[in-house]
Amino acid sequence: MLAGDLLGAYCLSEAGSGSDAAALVTRATLDGTDYVVDGAKAWVTHGGHADFYNLMVRTGSPGADGAGPHGISCLLAASDTPGLLPQPPEKKMGMRSAHTATIVLDGARVPADRLIAGEGEGFRIAMSALDGGRLGIAAVAVGLAQAALDLAVSYATERRQFGSTIASFQGMEFLLADLATQVEAARALYLSAARLHDAGKPYGPQASMAKLFATDTCMRVTTDAIQVLGGAGYVEDYPAERYFREAKVMQIFEGTNQVQRIVIGRSLTRS
Ligand SMILES: Cc1cc2nc3c(=O)[nH]c(=O)nc-3n(C[C@H](O)[C@H](O)[C@H](O)COP(=O)(O)OP(=O)(O)OC[C@H]3O[C@@H](n4cnc5c(N)ncnc54)[C@H](O)[C@@H]3O)c2cc1C
Structure with missing residues (x-):
């Protein structure tokens, strides 16, 4: 393998x-x-x-x-x-x-x-594989969100309306700033969980937090990237619509994001 x-x-x-x-x-x-x-x-x-x-x-x-x-x-x-x-x-x-x-x-x-x-050991094995998998999903989600953000920034700085680039409008700049902040926070969160893993420390709840936050961020960024591109975001000429389609499953598999909240909640209340 x-x-x-x-x-x-x-x-x-x-x-x-x-x-x-x-x-x-x-x-x-x-x-x-x-x-x-x-x-x-x-x-x-x-x-x-x-x-x-x-x-x-x-x-x-x-x-x-x-x-x-x-x-x-x-x-x-x-x-x-x-x-x-x-x-x-x-x-x-x-x-x-x-x-x-x-x-x-x-x-x-x-x-x-x-x-x-x-x-009788199967469920323990299955669950331990999920902890590592959730870190991987979080990393993939950050990469996908970054790609969508890069596309949105590049389009916004080229596309002109009302005589200016759309990036020059504050409404657009604030949107891009919020997206960039979310991507950076998601990256920091999964790297923090990965460091726990590398140090041989317990990291299950942190992996769930990283998966939850990074995949929700990815869904938001890929959705807003389509908005930044307008009609061009909705068609296959640009990769925005594909990024959006690829993001969704990450909120579902390796445990849905509702299940991540259950894992995180239990780690707080049932030690
Ligand atoms: C593309 C893809 C690839 C996959 N690959 C694999 C794989 O390789 N191996 C594998 O074993 N599985 C795989 N899965 C399955 C995946 O892990 C499940 O789809 C996922 O765990 C959700 O199960 P479900 O689809 O039955 O939804 P359900 O469990 O029926 O959930 C439906 C909805 O109810 C919500 N829900 C359920 N229980 C609760 C609760 N207690 N509180 C609040 N909300 C709740 C869920 O969050 C979800 O929104 C894959 C799925 C997809 C789509």
Whole structure:
């Protein structure tokens, strides 16, 4: 993977369990030296193209409430696993250079030695991957917001109306100033969380704060960038409309921004 030769996929979500990921129902039953897996994982990035799939599945009894993180395990399934069936890719508003697909598991046989850690460890593994992923999303959001800001500034300093560049109007300059401030704040926030990570310190809530703030900022900046370009922002001649389409998913995946608020809130009130 580090050499870029192998592609992985992370399979936590299901049709009935998104934000409430621990409610997943895909089941793996030990049969001799294999786990037999039945169910379907939804929204799998790289689905159909990955070389292996990290499957979060239920191997044990759920908690007393009939769901929850108990009994969830992580299996590493190769793409040629019999019964592992990628479905046609979703038709998305953005992120079109990566396929997203449901993976049906129809009696898929995964060797038992492909169990990561032990039975019941899957939810902990899934959540720890999300902390790092949220930092990555925050960084991508800052990069995308910066690109949209650069485009807006460049257009505003060239486009002339009422005999002047539109950048010379205070209403426009204040808008650009607010956008630049938000981008800078988002960058500082994710770098601060990344430094905690690098120092080996707990950084989960800070990663959620960075993901929440950077992706909301990105949505705002990409939306306002279209406004700065006017009609030119709405058509495909400029990249503004694409930036806007690419921004939206970042408020949704790796835990929606409502879920980030839940994570941050719990870190404050349930120590
Ligand atoms: C392009 C794309 C790629 C993805 N890639 C992957 C992947 O590789 N692997 C993977 O496992 N998943 C992946 N996902 C799935 C993604 O993580 C889920 O879409 C996300 O967690 C939200 O789940 P959901 O869509 O079921 O929405 P739901 O959970 O049904 O939420 C719907 C709305 O209700 C809100 N909501 C839910 N619960 C609460 C609450 N308690 N309080 C307040 N609001 C709440 C949500 O914030 C959201 O606004 C991907 C999704 C997309 C769109």
